Amino acid sequence: MRLQDKVIIITGSCTGIGKAIANRCVAEGARVVIHGLEQELGEAIVASLGSDKAVLHIEEITADEAPQHLVDLALKTFGRLDAVVNNAAMVVSSNTQTTDLSLFRKVMEVNALAPFALIKVALPHLQKRRGCVLNIGSLNAWCGEPNLMAYSVSKGALVTLTRNLGDTLHREAGVRVNQLNPGWVLTEREIQRKHEQGMADDWYEHLPLELAPSGRILCPDEIAAAAVYWLADESGPVSGQIVDLEQYPFIGRNLPKN
Template sequence: MRLEKKVIIVTGSCTGIGKAIAKRCVAEGGRVVIHGLEPELGQEVVQELGPANAVLHIEDLATEGVAERLVAVAVKAFGRLDAVVNNAALVLSSNLHTTDLTFFRRMLDVNTLAPFALIKAALPQLKQNRGCVLNIGSVNGWSGEPDLMAYSVSKGALMTLTRNLGDTLHREDGVRVNQINPGWVITENEARRKHEQGLAEDWYKDVPPVFAPSGRILWPAEIAAAAVYWLADESGPISGQIVDLEQYPFIGRNPPKN
């Protein structure tokens, strides 16, 4: 049991990568705070994991005071808090011409400022328990697709936050902060988005080799398996690190041959 007795907040865990991480945490002996915007889906996750292992909190991360309430839920339900997984994110298409300041601010509020607020609110508990933070970014944070401009900027800012706090909090408070950047992952929401963009319902079964050299894209459970290492004590003193989880090098990739 790599996470035995650890209590972990996983934002955005009613579906997708967050749900997979929460399930893997419980399988490894941990207890989790499930969070999201979908009460019915969240209740299903809690029922699957068991009320002794999971508790649900439904609230928009951009709401004032939500970070403090998430920490309070963890401490009330389980008596402590050992780790935070900042997974929740808005994934919306936009470019220079379609992005206004209201849209951009909303993206930064959820994808960058909410993780900052939760780390700050959780710090007393994390410091007391020699805990850690795992931020879930995106390979798009390095540059981004043409129509993921605001999203990519928010994830690039998250990487800088991870580097900065991974140094300062580790030295000053004994709290490690790291980040994993998933590539293309087949989640419920991603399947729906691509279908809405005109692709066939089973589009993920025939992804071009340029995007999926292995013949498929990533599964949420594969991201969850990697997340456990950073949440467990076995990652030791490592902090301030950014790790890409993709099936090809995102930066400096050799262009495909025609």
């Protein structure tokens, strides 16, 4: 049990990557705070994990008191807090023409400012446990797609936040901060988004090798498996690191010639 008795808050864990991380954490001995906006989905996860292993909080992550509510719930239910996984994110298609300042601010609030707010509230409790933070970013942080402009910028901000806090909090409070940058992942919402964009129901079964050399894209369970290492004590003193998770090198890739 690599996470035996640890208590972990996982934002955005009613679906997708967050849900997979929650399931894997409990399988490794942890207890988790499930968070999201989907009441029924969240209740189903808690029921499957067991009320002694999981508790649910439904609230918009940008609400002023959301970080305090999550931390208080962890302490009230399980008596301690060992780690935070900042996974909740606003994934929205937008480019230069379709992005106004209101949308940009909202994406930044969800994807970059909310993680900082939760870390700040959780920090005194993480310090007591010499705990850690794991931020879930995106490969889009390095430049982004034309139609994921605001999202990509927000994930770039999260990279800098992780590197900054991964240094300062490790030295000042003994709290490690690291980040995973997944590539293309087959979540429930990604399947739905692509369908809404006009793609066939089985679009993920017919991907070009340039995008998926293995013939498929990543699944949430594979991201969850990687997350366990960074939440476990076995990752030792490593902090301030950004780890890309994709099936090809994102920077300096040798694309096949036509």
